[in-house]
Amino acid sequence: MSLHQRTLRFRETYRAAISPRYSGLLHGGFVFGVGLSVIGYCLIHVPALEWRLAIAFIAATLIFNVGEYIAHRELGHKKRRFAKLFYSRHSGDHHTFFSHEDYLIDTIRDLRVVLFPAPLLLAVTFIFAAPLGWFIAQVFGTGSGWVMAASIIFNYLLYEFIHLYNHLPDHYSITRWPVIRQMREYHRLHHHPDNATRYNFNITYPITDWVLGTRL
Numbered sequence: 001m002s003l004h005q006r007t008l009r010f011r012e013t014y015r016a017a018i019s020p021r022y023s024g025l026l027h028g029g030f031v032f033g034v035g036l037s038v039i040g041y042c043l044i045h046v047p048a049l050e051w052r053l054a055i056a057f058i059a060a061t062l063i064f065n066v067g068e069y070i071a072h073r074e075l076g077h078k079k080r081r082f083a084k085l086f087y088s089r090h091s092g093d094h095h096t097f098f099s100h101e102d103y104l105i106d107t108i109r110d111l112r113v114v115l116f117p118a119p120l121l122l123a124v125t126f127i128f129a130a131p132l133g134w135f136i137a138q139v140f141g142t143g144s145g146w147v148m149a150a151s152i153i154f155n156y157l158l159y160e161f162i163h164l165y166n167h168l169p170d171h172y173s174i175t176r177w178p179v180i181r182q183m184r185e186y187h188r189l190h191h192h193p194d195n196a197t198r199y200n201f202n203i204t205y206p207i208t209d210w211v212l213g214t215r216l
């Protein structure tokens with residue numbers, strides 16, 4: 001059976017198992033609606049604009065970039081006892097649903113296999129962004145703490161947004177913008193079965209891939 005046939009067969013089974021109550025629009029609406037609200041909530045608590053807020057934003061972006069890389073490479077593509085679900089959703093579902101030959105969604109219900117489950121946003125907010133923001137606030141001041149938390153969530157939404165447009169059909173005009181075309185190709189190469197466990201683990205910016213030499 002060819003890779004294309006295998007992908008089509010898996011898509012049929014996967015789609016048949018999605019609950020009829022699932023709504024791609026609600027899923028996306030929840031992630032971006034709640035995510036943007038959390039960012040807004042954090043930013044209105046910033047007492048004053050100061051130069052070190054920019055440092056907090058850059059630091060959050062780099063922390064997220066390394067985290068995105070490690071989670072993708074070490075949990076998404078390696079089976080670990082404590083993260084079996086993440087592995088099966090990523091290596092099992094996402095990479096079987098999309099190969100480098102068939103990497104585009106067909107309907108909005110396919111968002112189910114592109115976006116992270118909605119509760120993960122809440123987990124990242126309360127288990128990661130909030131404690132990290134609190135810690136930064138103690139050391140570098142209240143404003144830096146709120147900006148750190150807001151920037152982690154901003155990067156999370158950026159991940160979801162970029163990953164979504166990486167898998168959008170070609171007729172969306174955004175997919176033809178030069179930088180976006182490049183990023184789509186970058187991610188498409190990751191979906192080649194020979195590359196998936198070896199190259200292009202970053203989704204937002206290919207910084208950690210570049211540093212570690214895993215960039216194609």
Ligand SMILES: [Zn+2]
Binds near residue numbers: 167
């Ligand atoms: Zn993908």
Ligand SMILES: [Zn+2]
Binds near residue numbers: 076196
């Ligand atoms: Zn992957």
